[in-house]
Structures are given as C-alpha cells and as structure tokens.
Amino acid sequence: MSGFSSEWLALRAPLDLAARNRAVEAAFIEALPKGALHLLDLASGTGSTVEALSPWLDRPVTWQLTDYDPRLLQVARERWPENTRIRQIDLQADLEQLPFDEVDAVTTSAFLDLASQDFLERLADKVAAAGKPFLASLTYDGRSDFDPGYPKDAELLEALNRHQKSDKGFGPALGPDSAKTAISLFEDRGFQVVSGFSDWQITPKASAFLLEFLGGWLRVGKELNLPEDLLEAWWQDRRTRIEASKLFMTVGHIDFVALP
Numbered sequence: 001m002s003g004f005s006s007e008w009l010a011l012r013a014p015l016d017l018a019a020r021n022r023a024v025e026a027a028f029i030e031a032l033p034k035g036a037l038h039l040l041d042l043a044s045g046t047g048s049t050v051e052a053l054s055p056w057l058d059r060p061v062t063w064q065l066t067d068y069d070p071r072l073l074q075v076a077r078e079r080w081p082e083n084t085r086i087r088q089i090d091l092q093a094d095l096e097q098l099p100f101d102e103v104d105a106v107t108t109s110a111f112l113d114l115a116s117q118d119f120l121e122r123l124a125d126k127v128a129a130a131g132k133p134f135l136a137s138l139t140y141d142g143r144s145d146f147d148p149g150y151p152k153d154a155e156l157l158e159a160l161n162r163h164q165k166s167d168k169g170f171g172p173a174l175g176p177d178s179a180k181t182a183i184s185l186f187e188d189r190g191f192q193v194v195s196g197f198s199d200w201q202i203t204p205k206a207s208a209f210l211l212e213f214l215g216g217w218l219r220v221g222k223e224l225n226l227p228e229d230l231l232e233a234w235w236q237d238r239r240t241r242i243e244a245s246k247l248f249m250t251v252g253h254i255d256f257v258a259l260p
C-alpha cells in the first residue's frame with residue numbers, strides 16, 4: 001500500500017482544487033474529441049481528478065481510475081459509483097498493460113513527482129504511441145515559502161527536497177525535477193506543451209492540514225538525522241503559529257498538458 005491515507009488526500013483536496021491551473025485545464029478540454037469521452041486517470045487515489053474536471057465536462061464521461069492501493073480505490077468506488085471503472089494496478093510493474101489506445105485522453109494528479117526518469121520515459125512513450133492528450137496536475141516543484149518565516153525553514157526544505165528524490169517505488173524519484181523532465185520528454189516526442197503554476201496558497205484556516213503537512217517535514221528531518229535541537233525549535237515555532245492561526249504558506253506546483 002502507498003502510505004497515502006484517504007484522510008490525508010481529503011485534507012489536501014480543497015487546496016488542490018483551488019490551486020489547479022485553469023488555463024492548462026482549458027487547453028486540455030479544448031483538445032478532447034467531441035461526444036462521449038473515455039478518460040484514463042493514473043494513480044487516482046480517491047478520484048480527485050474526477051471531482052476537479054467534472055464541472056468542466058458537459059458530456060458523458062467514462063473514467064478508468066487506476067491505483068495500486070485497494071483502500072483508496074474502495075473510497076473512489078463509493079464516491080464515483082457511476083460510469084467509473086476501477087483498476088487496481090502497480091503502475092511501475094504494469095503500466096504497459098493499460099489501454100492507452102482505447103481512451104480519448106490520459107490524466108494524473110499529484111503523482112509525477114514520485115516517478116523516476118525511467119518511468120516518465122515509459123509513460124511518455126506509451127502516451128506518444130497512442131497519440132493522446134495528457135494532463136498532469138499538481139506536480140510538486142520544490143518551492144515552499146512561509147509567512148512568517150523561521151531561520152531554519154530553508155534547511156528543512158533542502159532536506160525535504162532531497163528526501164523527495166528517494167525511491168518511491170519507481171527507482172530514484174525525480175521529485176521537484178519531475179514536471180520539467182516530463183515536459184521535455186513530451187516535447188522531444190513532438191507534443192506541444194502548455195504549462196503553468198498551480199501553487200497551494202495555504203491560509204491559517206487550514207490548520208489541520210498544516211499540522212499534518214509540517215509534521216511530515218519533521219519526520220523527514222528526523223529520518224535524515226538533522227540536529228534534534230534544530231528540529232525541536234523549528235517545530236515548536238511552526239506549531240505555535242499554526243495553533244494561533246498565524247501561519248501562511250505557499251507550496252509550488254506545476255500543471256501541464258501535452259498535446260499530440
């Protein structure tokens with residue numbers, strides 16, 4: 001299983017929805033064929049791409065949702081009982097088994113930063129061979145800013161970005177370099193790419209999210225053996241501000257659509 005809980009995905013969902021780049025999504029929707037659609041979503045989790053795109057698609061859509069985590073897929077099945085096919089699949093092992101030729105387009109969100117160079121090449125090859133539009137939303141790009149900041153934020157961010165490049169099941173992950181690499185791979189295959197930022201704009205209202213998210217930073221800092229006193233002072237400051245509703249944050253993401 002993936003280590004992404006449905007509770008965590010639900011906490012980030014409102015930020016994801018607000019952050020999605022509308023110009024990129026519009027370019028994707030414009031490129032779709034007329035009439036009923038069949039869309040393939042990779043690493044769907046609980047189906048947030050369905051929620052995000054449905055308001056903009058004014059015709060019948062059959063979604064094929066894929067993930068290797070059965071708990072997340074079960075939530076997706078309950079959320080989207082109609083016109084949705086659910087397929088449990090390990091994308092690293094079995095990407096080539098998916099029916100790229102039979103769908104109208106391929107989507108994914110909050111996923112490419114987990115992938116390796118090798119996996120992105122396989123993915124770009126499959127999408128290019130099928131000649132389908134590809135929408136990748138919300139790929140983390142390595143930028144994070146706090147307001148107010150704390151002197152050790154940069155040190156933690158550097159550690160986090162290093163950790164993002166560890167193996168997430170696909171070989172060494174590209175982490176913050178993923179979106180740029182994927183864009184180049186699609187351009188090399190003759191695709192036209194439209195990209196834009198989709199940053200999380202996190203306000204103090206998202207305190208439950210911030211506690212969980214920065215708790216994750218703390219765990220990474222411990223895993224990477226950053227000095228205990230540094231970590232404790234940082235967490236004490238950040239947590240106090242979150243609890244006092246005084247911490248804002250921006251987290252950088254990139255959305256792109258690759259058009260054949």
Ligand SMILES: C[S@@+](CC[C@H](N)C(=O)[O-])C[C@H]1O[C@@H](n2cnc3c(N)ncnc32)[C@H](O)[C@@H]1O
Pocket residue numbers: 002004009042043044045046047048049066067068069072089090091092093108109110111114168169
């Ligand atoms: C950050 S979540 C994003 C989920 C969803 N797309 C969203 O935007 O909410 C990353 C997803 O990738 C899935 N995943 C990770 N490695 C995978 C693999 N090898 N095969 C299939 N799914 C995988 C996880 O189970 C998880 O659902």
